[in-house]
Amino acid sequence: MNTVKLRQLLSHQQNILSKIALGIALDDVLQDICFAIEQTIDDNSARCSILSLAGNQLFHRAAPSISEDYLQAINGVTIGPKVGSCGTAAYTKSRIIAQDIDISPLWGNYKSLAQNAGLHSCWSTPIISTSSEILGTFAIYHGSPKEPSKQDLELIDYFVHFTSIALEKNAELHKAKLLLADLQKSNEKFKAFTQVMPDLILILNQQGFYTDVYGTSNNLLREAPTDLIGHNVLELFPAKDAEMIMAVINKTLVTNEMQIFEYELEVAKGKVTFEGRVAALDNYQPDNISQRHVVWMARDITLRKQAEKEVQRLAFFDPLTGLPNRRTLNDNLSTCIERIKHTKKTGALLFLDLDNFKRINDSLGHGAGDKVLVELAKRLSFVIKPSDTLARVGGDEFIILIEFVGENNLDACAESELVAKEIQSVFNEKFSVGELAFQVSCSIGICLIDEENSRTDNILKFADTAMYRAKKKGGNSCSFYDPELQTLLENQAELETDMVRAIINNEFCAYFQPQVSMQGKVVGAEALIRWLHPTKGVIPPDQFIAIAEQYGLIQKLQTIVLKNICSLLTKLSAHKLIDEHFSVSINISHIQFNSLELKNELCSTIDDFNIKPSQIKLEITESMLSGDINNTITQMDELKNQGFVFSIDDFGTGYSCLSHLNAFPVKEIKIDKSFIDKISDEGKGYNIVNTIISLGKSLDIRVVAEGVECTSQFDLLNQLGADYIQGYLIAKPMNAKEYLKWHGKHITQECSTV
Ligand code: C2E
Ligand code: CA
Ligand code: CA
Numbered sequence: 183m184n185t186v187k188l189r190q191l192l193s194h195q196q197n198i199l200s201k202i203a204l205g206i207a208l209d210d211v212l213q214d215i216c217f218a219i220e221q222t223i224d225d226n227s228a229r230c231s232i233l234s235l236a237g238n239q240l241f242h243r244a245a246p247s248i249s250e251d252y253l254q255a256i257n258g259v260t261i262g263p264k265v266g267s268c269g270t271a272a273y274t275k276s277r278i279i280a281q282d283i284d285i286s287p288l289w290g291n292y293k294s295l296a297q298n299a300g301l302h303s304c305w306s307t308p309i310i311s312t313s314s315e316i317l318g319t320f321a322i323y324h325g326s327p328k329e330p331s332k333q334d335l336e337l338i339d340y341f342v343h344f345t346s347i348a349l350e351k352n353a354e355l356h357k358a359k360l361l362l363a364d365l366q367k368s369n370e371k372f373k374a375f376t377q378v379m380p381d382l383i384l385i386l387n388q389q390g391f392y393t394d395v396y397g398t399s400n401n402l403l404r405e406a407p408t409d410l411i412g413h414n415v416l417e418l419f420p421a422k423d424a425e426m427i428m429a430v431i432n433k434t435l436v437t438n439e440m441q442i443f444e445y446e447l448e449v450a451k452g453k454v455t456f457e458g459r460v461a462a463l464d465n466y467q468p469d470n471i472s473q474r475h476v477v478w479m480a481r482d483i484t485l486r487k488q489a490e491k492e493v494q495r496l497a498f499f500d501p502l503t504g505l506p507n508r509r510t511l512n513d514n515l516s517t518c519i520e521r522i523k524h525t526k527k528t529g530a531l532l533f534l535d536l537d538n539f540k541r542i543n544d545s546l547g548h549g550a551g552d553k554v555l556v557e558l559a560k561r562l563s564f565v566i567k568p569s570d571t572l573a574r575v576g577g578d579e580f581i582i583l584i585e586f587v588g589e590n591n592l593d594a595c596a597e598s599e600l601v602a603k604e605i606q607s608v609f610n611e612k613f614s615v616g617e618l619a620f621q622v623s624c625s626i627g628i629c630l631i632d633e634e635n636s637r638t639d640n641i642l643k644f645a646d647t648a649m650y651r652a653k654k655k656g657g658n659s660c661s662f663y664d665p666e667l668q669t670l671l672e673n674q675a676e677l678e679t680d681m682v683r684a685i686i687n688n689e690f691c692a693y694f695q696p697q698v699s700m701q702g703k704v705v706g707a708e709a710l711i712r713w714l715h716p717t718k719g720v721i722p723p724d725q726f727i728a729i730a731e732q733y734g735l736i737q738k739l740q741t742i743v744l745k746n747i748c749s750l751l752t753k754l755s756a757h758k759l760i761d762e763h764f765s766v767s768i769n770i771s772h773i774q775f776n777s778l779e780l781k782n783e784l785c786s787t788i789d790d791f792n793i794k795p796s797q798i799k800l801e802i803t804e805s806m807l808s809g810d811i812n813n814t815i816t817q818m819d820e821l822k823n824q825g826f827v828f829s830i831d832d833f834g835t836g837y838s839c840l841s842h843l844n845a846f847p848v849k850e851i852k853i854d855k856s857f858i859d860k861i862s863d864e865g866k867g868y869n870i871v872n873t874i875i876s877l878g879k880s881l882d883i884r885v886v887a888e889g890v891e892c893t894s895q896f897d898l899l900n901q902l903g904a905d906y907i908q909g910y911l912i913a914k915p916m917n918a919k920e921y922l923k924w925h926g927k928h929i930t931q932e933c934s935t936v
Contacts, residue, residue: 187222190221190222191218191222194214194218194221194222195344197214197218198211198214198215198218198344199344199347201214202344202347202348202351205355208243208348208349208352209243209244211348212232212243212244212345212348213244213246215230215232215244215341215344215345215348216229216230216231216232216244216245216246216247217230217246218341219322219337219338219341220247222337223322223337224331224333224334225324225328227325227326228322228323228324229245229247229248229322229323229324230245230246230247230320230321230322230323231244231245231248231253231268231320231321231323232244232245232309232318232319232320232321233268233272233318233319233321234317234318234349235261235272235316235318235319238260238261239258239259239260239261240256240257240258240259240261240268240269240272240318240319241257242256242257243318248299248301248323249299249300251298251299252295252296252298252299252301255295256268256292256295261273264287264288264290265288265292266280266288266289266292266296266304266306267279267280267286267288267289267304267305267306267319267321268304268306268319268321270288270306271306271307271308271319271321272308272316272318272319275308275310275316276308277305277306277308277335278305278306279305279306279329279330280303280304280305280306281303281327281328281329282302282303282327283296283302283303283304283327284297284302284327296323300325301323301324302323302324302325302326302327302328303323303324303326303327303328303329304321304322304323304324305321305322305330305334305335305338306319306320306321307319307320307321307338307339307342308320309345309346309349310346311346311349311350311353312346312350317346317349317350318345318349320338320341320342320345322334322338376396376397379396379397380397380481380482381397381479381480381481381482382395382396382397382402382403382479382480382481383395383396383397383477383478383479383480384396384410384477384478384479384480385466385475385476385477385478386415386427386431386475386476386478387470387473387474387475388431388432388435388473388474388475388476389414389473390414390415390416390424390427390428390431391413391414392410392411392412392413392414392415393411393412393469393475394411394468395407395408395410395411401449401450401451402449402450402451402454402456402480402482403449403450404418404419404448404449404450405418415427415428416428419447420448423447423448426445430443430458430460430478431460431476431478434460434461434462434476435462435474435476438462440459440460440461441458441460441461442457442458442459443457443458444456444457444458444483444487445458453484454482454484455482455483455484455487456480456481456482456483457480457481457483458478458479458480458481459479459481460476460477460478460479461476461477462476463475463476463477497509498510500573500574502552502555502556502574503555503556503559503574504559505563505572505573505574505580506571506572506573506574507573507574507575508573508575508576511571511573511575511581511583512638514571514573514583515531515571515583515638515641515642516638518571518583518585518631519631519636519637519638519641521585522585522631522632522633522636523633523636525586526632526633527586527588527589527632528586528587528588528589528590528591528593528594528630528631528632529583529584529585529586529587529594529630529631529632530584530587530594530597530598530601530628530629530630530631531581531582531584531628531629531631531641531642531645532581532582532583532584532598532601532602532605532626532627532628532645533581533626533627533628533629533642533645533646533648533649534579534580534582534605534625534626534649535578535579535624535625535627535649535653536558536578536622536623536624537622537623537624537625537653537657537658538657539551539554539577539578539622540578542554542615542620542622546615546618550615550616550618551578553613553615554613554615554620554622555574555578557613558580558608558613558622559572559574559580562580562582562605562608564608565601565604565605565608566582566584567584569585569586570582570583570584570585571583581642581645582601582605584598584601587601587630591630591632594630594632595630595662598628598630599628602628602660603660605624605626606623606624606626606658606660609621609622609623609624609658623657623658624657624658625649625650625652625653625655625657625658625659625660625661626649626652626659626660626661627644627645627646627647627649627650627651627652627660627662627663628645628648628660628661628662628663629641629644629645629648629662629663630662630663644663645663647663648661648662648663648664649661651664674729674732677725677726677729678729678732678733678735681713681726681729681730681733681735682735684713684715685735685738685739685742687716689713689714689715689716690711690712690713690714690739690742690743691711691712691714691742691746691917691918692709692711692712692742692743692746692747692750692918693709693711693712693915693916693917693921694707694708694709694710694750694766694915694916694917694918694921695707695708695710695908695912695913695915695916696908696912696913696921696924696925696928697767697886697906697907697908697912698906698907698908698912699905699906700899700900700904700905700906700907702932703932704760704764704925704928704929704932705764705906706764706765706766706767706799706906707750707766707767707921708766708767708769708801708908708915709743709746709747709766709767709768709769710723710769710915711723711727711742711743711769712915712917713725713726727739727771731771731772731773736771736773736774737774737777737783740768740770740771740774740783741783741787743768743769744768744784744787744788744798745787745791746918747766747798748788748790748791748793749791749918750766750918750921750922751764751766751791751793751797752791752792752793753918753922754922757922757926759922759925759926759929760925762794762796762797764797765796765797765798765799765827766797766798766799767798767799767800767801767829768798768799768800768801769801769831770800770801770802770806772802772803772806775802775806775817776809780817780821781820781821784798784800784821784824784826785824794825795821795824795826796825796826796827798826798827799826799827799828799829799849799850800821800826800827800828800829801829801830801831801852802828802829802830802831803830803831803832803835803836804830804831804832804833804834804835804836805836807830807836807842807846808836811845814846815845815846815847818846818847818848819847822847827849827850828846828847828848828849828850829848829849829850829851829852829886830850830851830852831852832852833851833852833853833854833874834853834854834856834857834870834874835854835856843877843881843883844881849883849884850883850884850885850886851874851877851878851883851886852885852886852887852888852908853871853874853875853885853886853887853888853904854888854889855888855909857870857871857874858871858887858888858889858890858891858895858899858909859889861895861898861899862894862895862898868898871887871898871899871902871904872902875902875903875904878905879903884905884906885903885904885905885906886904886905886906886907886908887899887904887906887907887908887909888907888908888909889908889909889910890907890909890910890911890912891909891910891911893911895909895911896911
């Protein structure tokens with residue numbers, strides 16, 4: 183190569199390399215390479231073409247001196263073992279020299295294309311990257327068949343080298359561009375994400391310095407985000423908080439595991455509960471390669487925590503007063519019992535129920551009632567010790583659980599009574615609601631808790647029973663649970679069940695006890711109920727009437743008695759053993775007497791038997807007259823007008839004012855047996871009987887003496903002017919059959935006496 187050419191070559195080299203370095207468009211560089219070799223190579227007909235490989239196709243990149251038609255025709259050709267010089271070179275990864283295209287076996291179909299473009303020889307060299315990949319082909323064509331000289335080949339290799347640099351550099355640039363675009367995209371996403379994120383993302387290094395802050399919740403920080411960067415947690419937070427943060431960072435870096443935890447910090451908007459998620463951050467290293475970093479996500483969960491607390495509060499506390507509810511009480515009671523079993527000491531459960539609280543609610547509305555309850559809860563809270571439990575377990579029901587009230591039951595009784603007094607003292611002051619002030623009181627039931635009485639449900643039940651006993655005393659008092667009373671109550675409940683069964687089984691019936699005049703004439707009888715129990719024998723009314731009243735069974739019993747009376751009267755009439763003056767007494771319980779249904783119930787039964795009301799005497803006690811006098815008179819008048827007759831039973835034992843007696847439509851009074859028993863005593867008994875008989879005479883009310891057992895009593899009553907007598911002296915109560923027999927026999931005697 184002569185010096186001119188050499189200089190030319192060097193200038194080309196300089197130009198090409200500088201263009202590559204400057205990042206000039208690849209096609210420009212490749213074109214320059216083509217021109218350069220065409221000028222440098224020893225044949226003016228030489229034309230250069232550079233193709234690049236994409237997949238297994240070759241695409242035209244630069245060939246400034248070759249006809250466009252030819253280039254178009256071979257563009258995109260698929261490489262193969264016999265695809266011209268370039269297609270084969272790329273395929274075989276080796277230089278292919280076609281000295282004469284016309285006779286080359288590799289050119290096949292492409293020959294005519296080349297000939298038309300005036301191309302007759304083609305030397306193609308594969309362009310190979312530094313990593314041995316085929317990037318494309320570098321071809322030199324000539325206008326006539328030609329073999330390359332050694333120098334040609336050297337020159338070609340020289341330019342192929344530049345071409346490969348240009349292509350590689352271009353591919354790198356392309357990759358970098360894609361990478362940058364990718365990076366920009368993910369950066370955009372990250373920016374958008376951190377803008378909408380309610381959480382904070384902080385990046386800290388292992389020494390506790392902030393290096394980055396993301397997120398929009400600036401009020402979750404103490405300082406402006408920019409003030410944070412470069413500062414250390416130790417200077418930003420109180421020592422305790424800073425230590426916690428450092429401990430988390432250390433743990434994250436040591437374990438390399440994500441930490442999830444909750445913590446509280448004082449920030450710009452106040453005290454905030456955070457959920458923290460902290461993970462080690464690899465390959466981050468801003469500014470300090472020697473430091474490791476963590477990413478710290480802080481989420482404000484204050485509201486969620488509050489909601490959780492609220493749910494907890496609602497489940498275990500009464501929303502109105504804030505006191506523990508029944509569930510909490512039960513839990514505390516169980517724990518308390520367990521401890522008592524251990525300590526062998528005595529505890530107490532006090533059951534409080536307000537007296538007449540319903541009245542406040544009903545008259546002034548629930549708002550007023552609520553205010554009283556809240557105020558009461560406050561007052562009671564001051565009375566109890568911190569170790570005690572004060573719970574609200576129902577509308578106006580409170581329970582106080584005292585774990586230790588005494589070493590033994592005796593001490594415990596005395597102590598819990600004192601506590602009860604103290605509780606009652608909180609009611610001394612009136613409860614004010616707006617302008618009004620109420621005097622409230624409460625009934626307290628106390629149940630002691632010890633090893634023997636240590637079942638949760640029993641303790642609550644027993645305290646409740648005791649509270650009811652306190653209520654029965656008239657309220658504003660306290661009562662202890664009494665096991666004997668409990669047995670009695672349990673027996674009563676059993677009896678009630680048995681009575682229901684007995685009613686169905688027709689075990690109840692009326693016995694009859696005759697009433698006779700002083701002359702011995704049978705004037706009537708009293709029906710007295712009996713329970714003919716299959717195993718217990720005949721049960722007297724004293725043992726079941728009160729329970730029947732309590733459990734609402736009295737009406738059923740009365741109907742049975744009344745039907746028995748009617749059936750007896752029917753039989754007595756049928757046998758012509760009685761006249762219309764004969765009547766049978768029925769005992770009316772106070773519950774029925776106060777019922778508006780009494781008249782209908784009586785009438786409907788006697789109508790069924792065609793019995794006249796005048797044959798039925800209604801025995802009521804003196805105490806039944808003591809209620810609302812006007813109401814009582816109205817009720818009695820109604821029955822009297824119907825034809826029924828009234829007799830006052832157990833007369834003298836009640837508190838009714840004797841002077842009022844004439845106000846009631848009463849036909850008869852029955853002197854109580856207790857006075858008859860004492861009639862023979864000088865003084866009191868005799869005087870009372872005397873007074874009652876005189877009263878009866880003055881008011882024109884018949885006087886019956888009951889429970890007359892002996893002739894001496896009869897004689898005195900006769901002297902004092904009693905009208906009728908009833909008692910064992912005449913006959914004991916008998917069942918209907920026996921009574922009929924007795925009655926028949928007695929009538930015959932009467933007749934024979936007459
Ligand atoms: P009461 O109405 O005062 O009945 C009189 C009680 O004295 C009856 O007791 C009777 O058997 C008893 N008695 C009569 N004469 C003598 C006597 O000479 N000596 C003695 N020691 N006792 C005599 P009973 O039958 O046990 O009835 C007790 C109470 O049960 C009755 O007292 C009455 O208050 C109530 N009772 C009875 N039957 C009924 C009923 O059908 N309905 C209601 N509501 N109460 C009834
Ligand atoms: Ca009676
Ligand atoms: Ca009586």
